[in-house]
Amino acid sequence: MTYDDARAALAAWKADFPSDPYQNDVQLRSILERSLEGDRLVELDSRASIFARALVAIIAPAAQRYEQRLHLPELNRYDELGNRTETVSFDPAYHQAGEAVWSSGVVALSAQPGRAYEQATLLYLLSLEGEAGHACPATCTIGLARALRRRASPEVRDRFLPALVDPQYASAQRGAQFLTEVQGGSDVGANECLAVANEDGETYRITGEKWFCSVANADQFFITARVPGGPEGTRGLGSFVAPRMIDGRPNGFTLRRLKDKLGTRGLASGEIDFDGALAWPIGPIEHGFRTAVSVVLNTSRWMTALGSAGIMRRAVLEARSFARFREAFGVPVEQFPSMRRILADMTATSVGALHLVFALTGLEDRIDEGTASETDVLYHRFLVNAAKYLISRQATSVVRSGIEVLGGNGTIEDFSVLPRLYRDAIVYESWEGTHNVLAAQVLNDLRRLPILDAVEENLMSGLDRADQDEASQALRERLVRALGDARRCGEDDGFASWHFRSVLDELGVLAEAVYLWAAGEVGEATHLLAICPAPGAVVEPESVLAQRINALLDAH
Ligand SMILES: Cc1cc2nc3c(=O)[nH]c(=O)nc-3n(C[C@H](O)[C@H](O)[C@H](O)COP(=O)(O)OP(=O)(O)OC[C@H]3O[C@@H](n4cnc5c(N)ncnc54)[C@H](O)[C@@H]3O)c2cc1C
Known part of the structure; x- marks a missing residue:
């Protein structure tokens, strides 16, 4: 292969990126088709397609510029006359992207209760570009708008809410x-x-x-x-x-x-x-x-899980396509079995996260609309923490695999979006609750509330909808075991203190597998379960584990 051939292959890879990454996302569209109907689905389909095109044409090149160190936001504490202003100035490209984000309606939809599918779809699409400077402002604005709509007195709500849900970027307040x-x-x-x-x-x-x-x-x-x-x-x-x-x-x-x-x-x-x-x-x-956690933080946790799922989807798009166009030893690198394994792992993890976060979105929709059952509310309490906990870590790992697929080029900032996504994914892991803190929250909840009953009811009924064969029976048995371990954590502090994170990892992955299975994506579910084997730590007595951990930390 000549220099020119190699560069032409890379250019072909770049050109392969879909002009409408919403239409191209078969999994997302089928989830929406199963969840919504009639005018609502038609309207969302069109809104998402318009936004996806704006993402590629406007937001992507803008973010590529303003995320560079030279063009980052700057603090301007005073104006030219020495008046204190406490403002932040941005590169003009930042505002071009903001116009496109706000005009999608992702924030303005907060004016009406029960628009979670629409907001989730738009935020997930935006996250194909990572945080892109606007996912967090949109999320924070949505959380505040929800708090005002649901919890504030009419006077306070009317004073502050309208400006937050204004669809015009120039006049809207953040x-x-x-x-x-x-x-x-x-x-x-x-x-x-x-x-x-x-x-x-x-x-x-x-x-x-x-x-x-x-x-x-x-x-x-x-x-x-x-x-x-x-x-x-x-x-x-x-x-x-x-x-x-x-x-x-x-x-x-x-x-x-x-x-x-x-x-x-x-x-x-x-x-x-x-x-x-x-x-x-x-x-x-x-x-x-209660308002801070159940409305504001939970909205952010849901949206961070969505953002992490979007980041993963982008890493999969970049890597799958690159592996088709890039050749080594005379063949496209996607033909090597070890590469196929990485690509399959990334793909199964990404679609599992998508299905899980949209199950959470269904609960968000019903809660915001006021139609959620008591079980929905309990299950949401589990899922919002579990999803943010699991998916934000999966995102970092999937983007890292994407960087590996691109080889040395994967580490270069202007070669692809992946280095930026990697940095954003790591931040997503800690904000809105670190992993230990989210796990502790779930543990605390399951000690006080019948949350595991709600988890069992939802996941088992998901499995009931799937084909009843040997493989789904194995998944059912694994789920029964994980729920048993989780119940034991609720009753046995010693066991919980060393094992609960492994149990939560397992429950989260099983939930992803159940939703995939129920949607007929059996290959993806089976692969996800195969690459996330049930945690061995749970069979080890906690006293043995605790002794080893303490000795290890004391020794070094
Ligand atoms: C880029 C960025 C932007 C942010 N923006 C905002 C914002 O706008 N508003 C806002 O309010 N916050 C914001 N945060 C803060 C973020 O929410 C906190 O960083 C996060 O909640 C963790 O708090 P901390 O950093 O103080 O960590 P610490 O609380 O100091 O925790 C340190 C470590 O101890 C662990 N730990 C703590 N408690 C326990 C426990 N009980 N059991 C086991 N381990 C435990 C944690 O998991 C963590 O690993 C932002 C953070 C970042 C990185």
């Missing part, structure tokens, strides 16, 4: 969500930020610092803060909304600096000091933490 403080993100109950009530009986003044503030350019901030004299820990936290500007000036805050991040770099994340920012409570103070 939301942010600030929980994390320097003393700990996982331990939100350690929040020190204070909210002191004003005499008007309606508003509060927020003082304190927030350590991780994404969408630092947002127009409305969702803030957790404690009211003096209230209970300690999370029970004392209220949820508030504060506008960025009051009477044309920054509302009692200073932006200390923007963070220099591994990934999600097009998005501005800063550290903020609040000093008397005027804020309105979202619902009663004593329900503040």
Whole structure:
């Protein structure tokens, strides 16, 4: 092969990328066809196709530019006359992409309850470009809009919600969500930020610092803060909304600096000091933490799982196509069995994640619409944490495999999108709840609530819909074993402390396999189960495991 031939093959690979990655996504479309019908499906089909084309034509080249170090967001604390402004400026390409994202309706759809399938489809498609500077702003805005719609008093809702759901990028306001403080993100109950009530009986003044503030350019901030004299820990936290500007000036805050991040770099994340920012409570103070977790954080966890699934899909698209066009030793590299194995692993993992996250989306849709059953609500409580926990890790691993498929070229920033996706995927793993914290949340829930009954009911009924053969019987038995291990974790702290993550890994993968199986994707389900063997750790007594872990950590 000549130099020219090699370059022509690479150009052919680039040209192979679909102009409409929605129409090209057979799995996604069949999930939507099974879940929706009539005008709603037709409308979503058209909306998704228009957005997918804009993704390729507008967002992809824009993100390629503004995610480069030279064009990242900049902090402008003062204007040219020395007035304090606390603004963030972006490369013009950032706003071109923002126009395309906002005009898709992904955020504006939050005005109506029960539009989760539409929002999920658009966010998943956007994530083919990784975070792209706008997935987090869209997610934070959707979470804040939902909190206002579902939990705020009519006065507070009407004051803040309309500007968030404005479909025009230029006039719409963006939301942010600030929980994390320097003393700990996982331990939100350690929040020190204070909210002191004003005499008007309606508003509060927020003082304190927030350590991780994404969408630092947002127009409305969702803030957790404690009211003096209230209970300690999370029970004392209220949820508030504060506008960025009051009477044309920054509302009692200073932006200390923007963070220099591994990934999600097009998005501005800063550290903020609040000093008397005027804020309105979202619902009663004593329900503040519940609003923060069950509406705001859970929305973000769902969307981070979606984003991770989108990132995986992109890695699969890049790698499968590259392996067809790239030759080594005289043949396309996809012909090597060891390469076929990697590609199959990536594909099965990616479609498993897609099916799982859209099962979660169905629950989101019903909960937001107000039609969810009690079992739905319990199952959602499990699935939202389990899906974010599992899929965000699968994404990092699938993108890394994609980089391996592209060889040395896979590590080059301007050769493909994969290095950027890899950096974003790692950030997705930690924000909105680290793995240990999400696992601890699931464990805590299953100790207190009949969550495993809801998991069993949903997954077994999924299997009931599948063909009853020997292989589905094996899956059923594996599921029964995993549910038994999970129940034991709920009753036996020692066992849970060392084994629960393995049990949750297994339950998550089994859930992916069940949804694939129920959809008739038996090959994918079987492959996923084969590459994720049931965890051996569970058969080892925890005392033996604990002894070995302690000795190992002491020795080094
Ligand atoms: C780019 C980026 C943007 C972000 N943007 C925002 C934002 O806009 N708003 C916001 O509020 N936050 C934001 N965050 C913060 C993010 O939510 C936190 O990083 C995350 O919640 C973890 O908190 P932490 O970093 O303080 O980790 P820590 O709480 O210090 O945890 C450190 C380690 O300890 C583990 N750990 C903690 N508790 C336990 C436990 N009980 N059992 C076992 N292990 C445990 C964790 O899993 C983790 O591995 C952002 C983070 C990043 C990276």
